[in-house]
Amino acid sequence: MNNRFFSSxxxxxxxxxxxxxxxxxxxxxxxxxxxxLMVSLLTNKFVQERxxxxxxxxxxxxxxxxxxxxxFILYTNSFLIKRxxxxxxxxxxxxxxxxxxxxxxxxxxxxxxxxxxxxxLVAGLIFxxxxxxxxNYLLRLPTDIAxxxxxxxxxxxxxLFIGIFGITFLYNVSQFTFANPIKxxxxxxxxxxxxxxxxxxxxxxxxxxxxxxxxxxxxxxxLAALEKFFLAVLFVIIGTYLLFISGSxxxxxxxxxxxxxxxxxxxxxxxxxxxxxxxxNAVGLANICILASMVIIAVSTTATMFxxxxxxxxxxxxxxxxxxxxxxxxxIGAINSRFFELQEQLREETEAAGLEVTEMESYRYQxxxxxxxxxxxxxxxxxxxGSELPVFLQILxxxxxxxMSGNSYSLSDDEALYYHSTGTYQKDELTIGEQNYRLSAIExxxxxxxxxxxxxxxxxxxxxxxxxxxxxYEKQFPDDVYLTVDAEIGWDTTGTEEExxxxxxxMNDEHSWAEDHHYEARLxxxxxxxxxxxxxxxxxxFLGLLFTIGTVLITYFKQVSEGFDDREKFQIMQKVxxxxxxxxxxxxxxxxxxxxxxxxxxxxxxxxxxxxxRKLLLIFGVTNDVTWLLSFIGVVIAFAxxxxxxxxxxxxxxxxxxx
Amino acid sequence: xxLLEIKNLKKVYTARFSNQQTEALSTVNFSVKEGEFxxxxxxxxxxxxxxLNIISTLDDATSGDVYLDGNPLSKIKDKExxxxxxxxxxxxxxxxxxxxxxxxxxxxxxxxVLSKTPIGEMExxxxxxxxxxxxxxxxxxxxxxxxxxxxxxxxxxxxxxTQPKIILADEPTGALDSKASQNLMETLKGINETGxxxxxxxxxxxxxxxxxxxxxxxxxxxYHEIYRGEGSADDFMDRITQSLTVLNSRGERDE
Numbered sequence: 001m002n003n004r005f006f007s008s009x010x011x012x013x014x015x016x017x018x019x020x021x022x023x024x025x026x027x028x029x030x031x032x033x034x035x036x037l038m039v040s041l042l043t044n045k046f047v048q049e050r051x052x053x054x055x056x057x058x059x060x061x062x063x064x065x066x067x068x069x070x071x072f073i074l075y076t077n078s079f080l081i082k083r084x085x086x087x088x089x090x091x092x093x094x095x096x097x098x099x100x101x102x103x104x105x106x107x108x109x110x111x112x113x114x115x116x117x118x119x120x121l122v123a124g125l126i127f128x129x130x131x132x133x134x135x136n137y138l139l140r141l142p143t144d145i146a147x148x149x150x151x152x153x154x155x156x157x158x159x160l161f162i163g164i165f166g167i168t169f170l171y172n173v174s175q176f177t178f179a180n181p182i183k184x185x186x187x188x189x190x191x192x193x194x195x196x197x198x199x200x201x202x203x204x205x206x207x208x209x210x211x212x213x214x215x216x217x218x219x220x221x222x223l224a225a226l227e228k229f230f231l232a233v234l235f236v237i238i239g240t241y242l243l244f245i246s247g248s249x250x251x252x253x254x255x256x257x258x259x260x261x262x263x264x265x266x267x268x269x270x271x272x273x274x275x276x277x278x279x280x281n282a283v284g285l286a287n288i289c290i291l292a293s294m295v296i297i298a299v300s301t302t303a304t305m306f307x308x309x310x311x312x313x314x315x316x317x318x319x320x321x322x323x324x325x326x327x328x329x330x331x332i333g334a335i336n337s338r339f340f341e342l343q344e345q346l347r348e349e350t351e352a353a354g355l356e357v358t359e360m361e362s363y364r365y366q367x368x369x370x371x372x373x374x375x376x377x378x379x380x381x382x383x384x385x386g387s388e389l390p391v392f393l394q395i396l397x398x399x400x401x402x403x404m405s406g407n408s409y410s411l412s413d414d415e416a417l418y419y420h421s422t423g424t425y426q427k428d429e430l431t432i433g434e435q436n437y438r439l440s441a442i443e444x445x446x447x448x449x450x451x452x453x454x455x456x457x458x459x460x461x462x463x464x465x466x467x468x469x470x471x472x473y474e475k476q477f478p479d480d481v482y483l484t485v486d487a488e489i490g491w492d493t494t495g496t497e498e499e500x501x502x503x504x505x506x507m508n509d510e511h512s513w514a515e516d517h518h519y520e521a522r523l524x525x526x527x528x529x530x531x532x533x534x535x536x537x538x539x540x541x542f543l544g545l546l547f548t549i550g551t552v553l554i555t556y557f558k559q560v561s562e563g564f565d566d567r568e569k570f571q572i573m574q575k576v577x578x579x580x581x582x583x584x585x586x587x588x589x590x591x592x593x594x595x596x597x598x599x600x601x602x603x604x605x606x607x608x609x610x611x612x613x614r615k616l617l618l619i620f621g622v623t624n625d626v627t628w629l630l631s632f633i634g635v636v637i638a639f640a641x642x643x644x645x646x647x648x649x650x651x652x653x654x655x656x657x658x659x
Numbered sequence: 660x661x662l663l664e665i666k667n668l669k670k671v672y673t674a675r676f677s678n679q680q681t682e683a684l685s686t687v688n689f690s691v692k693e694g695e696f697x698x699x700x701x702x703x704x705x706x707x708x709x710x711l712n713i714i715s716t717l718d719d720a721t722s723g724d725v726y727l728d729g730n731p732l733s734k735i736k737d738k739e740x741x742x743x744x745x746x747x748x749x750x751x752x753x754x755x756x757x758x759x760x761x762x763x764x765x766x767x768x769x770x771x772v773l774s775k776t777p778i779g780e781m782e783x784x785x786x787x788x789x790x791x792x793x794x795x796x797x798x799x800x801x802x803x804x805x806x807x808x809x810x811x812x813x814x815x816x817x818x819x820x821t822q823p824k825i826i827l828a829d830e831p832t833g834a835l836d837s838k839a840s841q842n843l844m845e846t847l848k849g850i851n852e853t854g855x856x857x858x859x860x861x862x863x864x865x866x867x868x869x870x871x872x873x874x875x876x877x878x879x880x881x882y883h884e885i886y887r888g889e890g891s892a893d894d895f896m897d898r899i900t901q902s903l904t905v906l907n908s909r910g911e912r913d914e
Contacts, residue, residue: 259778268765268772276760572756575717576770576817577745579738 003107006100010107013087019564020080025116027076027557028161031069032120034550036157037128038065040149041542046535053226053619060230061543067237068290070164072554075283077168079561081175088176089183102173109172113165117158124157125149135541141534142527192279194249202246208239216612225615232612236605237290243601244286248593249278265582266589269573273566273586274593284558285598288551292602292639293609295547300606300628300635301613302540307631308624309529317522319361319490320500321346321507325517327364327484336463339364339487342517349510350493353503360491363400366466366483368393368473372425372456377432381477392455394446397463405445409459417442417459425456432458433472435465497523536620548639552646555594559650563657570658583658587651595647599640606632662856663691663714663825667723670709670879683709685879687723691825691858696851698867699860700903701876707860710876711829714858715748716740727824745770749818749826753833755810757802757817764789764798767816774821788816792846808839815846819855826850828859832866844869864903868896875906882906 014021039062041047047054091101132147195201212235219225252275256262262271274281325342327335343362350357369390370379380390398411409417416437418430421444430437437460446457460466463485470483493500504521511519570583614628668687671680684706691697701707712718714725716732724731727747735743750756757766764785765772771781789795792812797805802813811831818826828847832840840863848869851857859870867873869892875883885902887895 263768263772263778263781265773265775268769272758272760272765569758569760572758573769573773574741575715575744575752575756576750576773577741577743578773579741582741582773 003103006103007107007111010104010111013104013108014111017084017087020083020561021112023557023560024076024080025112025119027553028073028112028116029119029123030550030553031072032117032157032161033123033127034546035062035065035069035160036121036124036149036153037546038062039153039156040124040128040147041539043148043150043153044145044535044539045148046145046539050532050535051619053616056226057229057616060233063230064233064237064294066160067234068287069160070167071241071283072287073161073164074168074171075280075287076557076561077171079280081172083565085175089179092176092180098177101176105172105176106169109165109169113162117161120161121154121157131542131545135538139534139538139541141538142531143534145535145538192277195245195279198246198249201242202250205239205242205246208235209243210239212236212239213608216608216610219612219615222615222619225612226619229612229616232609236293236609240289240601240605241283241286244282244289245279248274248282248285248597252278265578266585269582269586270589270593273562273569274590277562277565281593284554285593287554288558289598289601289605291547291551291554292598292643293605295544295551295639296602296606296632296635297609297613298540298547299544299639300632301617302536302544303631303635304617304624304628305533305540305620306537308627309533311624311627313522313526313529317490317520317525319359320492320522321490321504322520322522323489323511323517324520325487325489327486328516329482329484333467335364335485335487338516339489342487343489346489346491349507350491350503353499353506355493355495355499355503358492358494360489361404362487362489363396363404364463364466364485364487365400366395366470366485368395368469368483375427375429375431377430377456379433379473379476381480393458394455395458395460395466395469397466398459398461399463401445401459407442409442411459411461413461414438415440415461419444419446419457421455430458433469433476435468435472533620548642551643555643555646555650556653558594559654560657563654566654567658580659584655587655590651591647594651595644599636599643603636606636660693661690662693662695662728663858664726664729665689665710665714665723666726668710668713668720668725669722670706670713670718671721682879684713684720687876687879687881689874689881689884691856693856694851694854695872696848696857696870697859698870698873699858699876700862700864700867700873700899703862705876706879707876708829711827711858711860715750715827716744742774745774746821747824749821749823751811751814751818751826751828751831753830755802755807755814755834757810757813759802762799762801763794763805763813766802766813767798767820769817770821784820784822788819791849792816806839807835808842811835811839811843812846815843815850819850825856825858828857828861830861831859832861832863837865840866864896864899867899868892873899873902875902877906 038058042055042058042062047058088101088105091104092098096104128147128149132145136144212232215228215232215235219228252271255267255271256275261267323342323346325335325338339362343360347357347360368379369381370377370393372378372391377391377393398409398417401417402408411417414437416430416439418425418439419442428439430439437458442459460469466485470485473483474481493503495503501523504523507519508521508524511517570578610628610632614625617628665687668684669682670684671682673680687706687710699707699710709718713720714732716735720733724733726732758769761769767785767789768781771784785798786795789798792815794805794809794812794816797809797813802810805813811834815826815831818828831847832843835843844866847857847859851871857870859866861867868887871887873885873887874881883902883906885898890898
């Protein structure tokens, strides 16, 4: 018998086991595509150039997916080979020697691995290019992110997966070498044995998870985070697999012992089914859980960066065009004429550019720091002085406040309006310097940044009061004579995006660093930010998409393969009186397992990853915790919704198979 | 009292892509009294399995009807059919149809669980049956851990536990060796003697000799029937063999 015979036999086997091999080949291809794309990202220009720590983080990603690939392919293979035990046992009975069977298996492995690796690489090249094109089109970043790959990426993918398929071959051969044909014939029927020492496994799971969590919680600084990130991820992954394997068996067995729970139609069918293939079930759930964690982290961090960036932009540049006018500390009155003069000039320049001013806000102000004590605001010289954080005080003249807020308050000489960011100052009067004001409260008409530290805004009857307060301050701190009254002018214009940009560029040329004022356009600032950081959004969406597709395929594979496995059982049960409603009932009672468990544990993982990821984000200049938390919650909910749909669709597939 | 009545039952299969029709059952008429043990014999392709499938509500008749306790099976709504099968019928199959993911005990309890029977009730029914069938030592094992004969006893226990009107057995000894077959038939006979009605389809004259009456079916119709009467099992077996020989030779002459 020559190799030609064995290879054609192998090919025929694969064809006749189509039902098993198609999902296997599809999911192997998907995982190879995923790995290849991840490796290719390492050669991406943005990843290489944006920050020295990015290639390291992506390397972690590559290794994580490599580990994941090993586990996933071994898991799908063991599932496949179990179902073929009978067929291969038959070869033994028909007189094929073990080395012949090994040869058939060898050719099968060669065919399937070459097929799926080739398909994976091609799919990676096409998918990568298409998605990059699509994302570039959708995001319209100032600079396109180019898809790139290299021969090294191809070689790495090829090498890794040849290695993995090699292991599956050895595993399959060992399965048949150490078993006699009769046992093989029965192999499919036998349930999986509970792994030995599952209590020890459970404790190990908790140790690994605890260790991984501990690394994350106690991480001191971003650099350490970068170093330890991989270790923490690795521990959590190991812990997850162990937890699902030992934990799910514990819970299932406990449920089986409880007769009230177990002896109900839905639970009866689903619990016994899950126990029958307990390890396979657990590994499948752990796979879903790990992918879910990756999606949530990738998407929520990038979302944080971008929502955070938009917030910062909105706060720092409340208008499309923003002009800051610097006062003169020696000639405090000079600002007054300059203020109106500039407003007029800007209006003219805008109209000269063919645009109209739709909204203009301008105000003069003076900033001070101090503490609120009783009814008094006590000046402080600078930020460092007190042990407590100082209260930020901004003083505005009434004229400017009315103009910017569209109100028409009037104040007598000893009256003032105030806004307090924490809302804790409820007194009727305030003494500041040597002045005493009767107060009435107003809403926050000012910047959102007021919320960051305790801030107080005081609107005084006119600009002379500000002058007076400056003098009071200088009396207290004679050395500090640099206090100035400054002004902000912000305005929006009509016009298309293009016209606005042209105007902004023109203004930028003329005014960006003038002697007493400084111009900034939100549009240009945003573009600058995006051209530096746009790649993050891009990669975040790309990875989120990649991992979500991974989740879809794995869930699909799990449902389809288990569907075919369970089909016969459901047919028997229908003969003895199982109706269709009850089949649905039993698939429904898997929701808790298939849907809730992976999502809940992924959420716990990601919550514990929060400290270390936060430190990593600091490297890229993200500091806003609230945004992080909100986008984290948002992404968890959104992903849960997507996963719910995946679950619903795939469980319908399962139902239609077993029905 | 008549428990099961089959009236003018006809079943015609139409091939999916042609008009060619195959008549599996032409006209079948017979009835089974309560407490009877009836065997149906016939060659492969004579329509035995089709007949049993229709009685089991797994298949529909083309015309005619089956009455259980005077109620026509065709009147049962789709929604109730599973419950009907569970509560009124007990099944024993040639290839056992036990589920490998359930222990022996759970396999037996399956129809009761599906009917949402209280746990106490389930357990009180279980023990007498498994003791009777001699499988009480194995109830915590899995099907692949016991022998074929034991598997078929488990299947019998599963059929009995719902206290069905009638047990439908399809070649129950088909996959068993002669000793296990003998054993199983004695068990079925014992069950019948407690008043349980049994309708069995079989090839085996030995298995048929345990019943009270044998119906011979050929080309989709009941051709002949013989009663056991007071004679011994061996005597009855001889008569069955003779009938078969006569039937077969007559059949050949007819053609």
